[in-house]
Amino acid sequence: MSNPPHLDAAALFESPLARDREAGSMQRQLHERLKRAILDGSLAPGSRLPGSRALAEALAISRNTVTATYEHLAAEGYVRPDRQGTRVIELTSPALPRGLGKPAGAPATARRLAGIKPSTPFTTPDAALRPGVPALSHFPSAAWRGALDRAMRAASPATLGYGNPLGEPPLRAAIARHLAIARGVRCEASQVVIAEGAQEAISLCVRLLANPGDTGWVEDPGYRGAKAAMHAGDMRIVPVRVDAEGLCASAGDWQKHPPRLIYTTPSHQYPAGAVLSIARRLALIAEARRHGAWIIEDDYDSEFRHTGEPVGAMQGLVDDAPVLYIGTFSKTMFPSLRLGFLVLPRQLMAVVQTALEEMLRGGHRHEQIAMAGFIESGQFSRHLGRMRRLYRERQQALRLALTRHLKVPHEIDGGYCGLHLTVRLPPQFDDRRIAAEALRHQLAPAALSSFAIQPLPTDNGLVLGYGNTSAELFEPLVKRLSQLARAVERSRA
Ligand SMILES: Cc1ncc(COP(=O)(O)O)c(C=O)c1O
Numbered sequence: 056m057s058n059p060p061h062l063d064a065a066a067l068f069e070s071p072l073a074r075d076r077e078a079g080s081m082q083r084q085l086h087e088r089l090k091r092a093i094l095d096g097s098l099a100p101g102s103r104l105p106g107s108r109a110l111a112e113a114l115a116i117s118r119n120t121v122t123a124t125y126e127h128l129a130a131e132g133y134v135r136p137d138r139q140g141t142r143v144i145e146l147t148s149p150a151l152p153r154g155l156g157k158p159a160g161a162p163a164t165a166r167r168l169a170g171i172k173p174s175t176p177f178t179t180p181d182a183a184l185r186p187g188v189p190a191l192s193h194f195p196s197a198a199w200r201g202a203l204d205r206a207m208r209a210a211s212p213a214t215l216g217y218g219n220p221l222g223e224p225p226l227r228a229a230i231a232r233h234l235a236i237a238r239g240v241r242c243e244a245s246q247v248v249i250a251e252g253a254q255e256a257i258s259l260c261v262r263l264l265a266n267p268g269d270t271g272w273v274e275d276p277g278y279r280g281a282k283a284a285m286h287a288g289d290m291r292i293v294p295v296r297v298d299a300e301g302l303c304a305s306a307g308d309w310q311k312h313p314p315r316l317i318y319t320t321p322s323h324q325y326p327a328g329a330v331l332s333i334a335r336r337l338a339l340i341a342e343a344r345r346h347g348a349w350i351i352e353d354d355y356d357s358e359f360r361h362t363g364e365p366v367g368a369m370q371g372l373v374d375d376a377p378v379l380y381i382g383t384f385s386k387t388m389f390p391s392l393r394l395g396f397l398v399l400p401r402q403l404m405a406v407v408q409t410a411l412e413e414m415l416r417g418g419h420r421h422e423q424i425a426m427a428g429f430i431e432s433g434q435f436s437r438h439l440g441r442m443r444r445l446y447r448e449r450q451q452a453l454r455l456a457l458t459r460h461l462k463v464p465h466e467i468d469g470g471y472c473g474l475h476l477t478v479r480l481p482p483q484f485d486d487r488r489i490a491a492e493a494l495r496h497q498l499a500p501a502a503l504s505s506f507a508i509q510p511l512p513t514d515n516g517l518v519l520g521y522g523n524t525s526a527e528l529f530e531p532l533v534k535r536l537s538q539l540a541r542a543v544e545r546s547r548a
Contacts, residue, residue: 067088067089067092067097067098068105068110068113068114069113069114071114071115072084072085072088072114072116081114081116081117081120082120082123082124082127085114085116085120085121085124086124086127086128089104089124089128089133089134090128090131090133093128093133093134093143093146094146098143099143100143100144100145100146101142101143101145102142102143103139103140103141103142103143104125104134104140104141104142104143106140107121107122107125125141128141129141132144167286167287167289168286168287170282170286170292171282171283171286171287172279174279174505181523182494182497182498182499183497183498183499183523183524183528183532184493184498184499184500184519184520184521184524184532185499185500185501185520185523186326186474186475186500186501186518186519186520187385187386187390187474187475187520187522188390188474188520188522188523189385189386189387189388189389189390189442189474189522189523190442190445190446190449190522190523191389191523192523193441193442193445194388194389194438195434195438198429198434198438199388199425199429202425202426202428202429202432202434203421203422203425205425205428206421206422206424206425206428207421209424210421214420214421214424217416217417218417218418218420218423219417220411220412220413220414220415220416220417221247221248221249221408221411221412221415221417222247222248222249222396222417222423223249223417223420223423223424223427224244225423225424225427225428225431226249226423226424226426226427226430227244227245227247227248227249227396228244228427229426229427229430229431230244230247230382230396230430231243231244231246231247231398232430233430233435234368234380234382234398237358238354238357238367238368238370238371238382239367239368239370239371240367240368240370240371240380240398241370241371241374242370242380242398242401243401245404246398246399246400246401246404247396247397247398248396248397248398248399248411248415249394249395249396249417249423250394250395250396250397251393251394251395252383252384252385252390252393252394252395253280253353253355253381253382253383253385253395254280254284254395255395256381256383256395256396256397257280257281257284257318257351257353257381258284258287258288259397259411259414260284260316260349260351260379260381260397261284261285261287261288261290261316262288262414263407263410263411264315264316264349264379265285265288265290265315265316266315267288267289267290268289268290268291269290269291269314269315269316270290270291270292270293270312270313270314270315270316271285271288271290271291271292271293271314271315271316271317271318272293272294272295272302272304272308272312272314272316272317272318273285273292273293273294273295273318273508274294274295274297274301274302274318274319274320274324274325275294275295275296275297275507275508275509276297276326276327276503276504276506276507276510276514277294277297277318277320277324277325277326277506277507278318278320278325278326278353278506279506281318281351281353282508285316285318290315290316292508293308293312293314294507294508294509295308295317296511297324297327297329298329299329300329300330300331300332300334300335301319301321301324301329301330301331301332301335302317302319302321302324302331302335302339303335304317304338304339304342309342309346313346313348314346314348315347315348315349316348316349316351317339317343317348317349317350317351318351318353319331319339319350319351319352319353320352320353320354320355321336321352321354321366321368321369322354322356322357322366322368322471322472323355323356323357323469323471323472323473324469325353325355325356325506326469326475326477326501326503326506326518327468327469327477327503328468328469328470328471328473328475328476328477329468329469330366330471331369333366336369336372337372337373339369340369340372340373340376340377340378343377344377348377349377349378349379350369350376350377350378350379351378351379351381352368352369352370352378352379352380352381353381354368354380354381354382355381355382355383355385355386355473356386356472356473356474357472357473358386358387358439358443358472359386359439359442359443359446359472359473359474360443360471360472361443361446361447361450361470361471361472362470362471363471368380370398375400375401375402376400377400378400379397379398379399379400379403380397380398381395381396381397381398382395382396382398383395383396384426386473386474386522387435387438387439387442388426388438392422392426393419394419394422394423394426446473446474446521446522448526449521449522449524449525449526449529450470450476450521451526452521452526452527452529453476453519453521453526453529453533454467454470454476455529456529456530456532456533457476457478457533459530459533460530460533460534460537461478461533461536461537461540462537462541463480463481463484463537463540463541463544464480464481465478465479465480465516466478466479467479468516474520474521474522475518475519475520475521475522476518476519476521477503477516477517477518477519478516478517478519479503479513479515479516480515480516480517480540481515482512482515483544483547484515484540484543484544485515485543485547486502486503486504486505486515486516486517487502487504487505488543489502489517489536489539489540489543490502490505490517492539492542492543493535493536493539496535496539498532498535498536499520500517500518500519500520500536501517501518502516502517502518503515503516503517503518504516506518517536
C-alpha cells in the first residue's frame with residue numbers, strides 16, 4: 056500500500072477514506088492513517104483521539120471499525136485507553152520528521168564498499184560467448200533429478216534439521232576422494248568445508264586468516280570476485296602481474312608488500328589463461344612459508360583439461376603446503392547449485408574448526424547428499440567426461456573461427472583447460488567499447504582490461520567463453536566481432 060498524503064490534525068478525522076478495493080479495508084486505511092500521524096508528530100503525544108462514535112460518523116464508517124482500529128493501535132503500543140478515552144502515548148524517541156520513510160541522503164554503508172568496483176553488466180547465461188558459463192543445455196537433468204529423489208526418499212526428520220556446519224560428511228568424503236584422484240590434492244574429509252560456491256570459500260579464507268589492513272595479493276589481471284572478498288574484509292589489495300607463466304611475484308613485491316593472503320588460479324589463470332610454472336609454484340610455496348603467508352589456490356575450471364600433461368594442484372605438491380585449496384561445482388554441474396568447497400591444511404583446521412562451526416550453519420543438506428551420491432555412483436565422472444569432449448570440440452571450433460575470421464591483429468592465449476579463450480588486441484581496438492557494442496548484439500565477451508587493477512596496454516582484448524555456445528555458431532559470431540572491432544577502431548580515427 057502506498058503512503059497516503061500527509062493530513063493535518065482536523066483533516067485526519069474528517070477527510071473520507073478511499074472506497075476502492077485497491078486502497079484496502081476501512082480498518083487498514085484508518086490504522087495506517089493514525090499510525091503515520093502519531094509517528095510524524097501530527098497527533099501530539101498525550102493528545103486524545105475522537106470518541107469512536109464521533110469518528111465513525113465523521114468518516115461514514117462503522118463504529119466497530121473504529122473500535123477495532125483503536126484496539127489494534129493499543130495492542131501495538133501507539134495509544135493507551137484511559138478513563139477519558141484513548142490517548143496517544145509518549146514515544147521515548149523524538150517524533151520522526153515529516154516525510155517518514157524518506158532517507159535524508161544516501162544510505163549509510165561501510166567505507167570498505169567503495170573499493171568494490173562495478174562488474175560487467177548482468178546478462179542472461181545464454182548470451183553467447185559469456186565467460187564462465189558451462190553448457191547448461193547439456194546438463195543431465197534426469198540423472199540429477201534421480202539423485203535428488205534418492206536423497207529426498209532417504210530424508211528423515213533428522214535430515215530436515217541443522218546439519219554439520221562444515222557440510223554433509225558423505226559429500227566431504229566424496230570430494231576428498233575425487234580430488235585425490237583427479238587433482239592430486241592430499242586431504243582427508245575432515246579438512247573439507249562445504250561453501251556456497253568458490254566465492255563464499257574465498258570470503259571464508261579472508262574471514263579466517265586476515266585482519267583489517269592486512270595485505271592481500273591478487274593476480275593482475277585477475278578474478279574480480281577475489282578482490283571483492285578482500286575489500287569486504289578490509290584488506291589492502293596489492294595487484295601482482297601475471298605473464299605467460301602465471302603469477303609473477305618479484306623479490307620487490309615480497310619485500311615491499313609482504314602478503315598475508317595470496318589469491319591465485321595456478322591451473323588456468325583467470326582470465327589470461329597461463330598455467331603457473333612448476334618453478335614458480337615451488338618458489339611461491341617457499342616464500343609464503345618464509346613470510347607466514349597463505350596461498351588461496353582457486354582451481355575453478357581445471358576439471359576440463361584439453362591439452363598437454365595434467366598439472367596437479369599446488370596443494371598436493373609438497374607436504375603441508377601453506378595452501379587453501381578451493382573448488383566449485385558451478386562449472387562442473389551448474390552455477391545456481393551454489394556448491395563449492397575449501398580444503399584447509401590439517402594444522403590450520405585444528406585451530407579454526409571451532410570458529411568455523413560457530414560461523415557456519417550448513418544447509419542445502421539434501422542437495423549435498425544428492426551431490427555425494429552423484430559422485431559416488433560414477434555419474435559425476437561420466438558427466439565430466441562428456442563435457443570435456445564437448446568443450447574440447449567447442450574450443451577447437453572457436454580457435455578455427457578466430458584464425459579464419461577475426462580480421463584484426465590478435466594473439467590467442469590460454470586454452471590448456473576450462474571454458475574460455477583470451478584474445479589480445481592492439482590498443483586501438485578498445486576492448487571495453489567492443490564488449491559494450493557486442494552486448495547490443497546479445498554477445499557477452501568480457502573486456503580483458505576490466506579484470507586489471509593497473510592495466511597495461513597489453514591487457515587489451517576479449518575474454519571469450521565457449522562453454523555455453525554451440526560450435527557451429529562461432530563462425531558468424533567471430534565475423535560479427537571482427538566487424539565490431541573494426542568499427543571501434545574506425546570511430547577512434
Ligand atoms: C576464477 C573464478 N573462481 C571462481 C568462480 C566461481 O565462483 P562460484 O563457485 O562462486 O560460482 C569463477 C566464476 O566465474 C571464477 O571465474
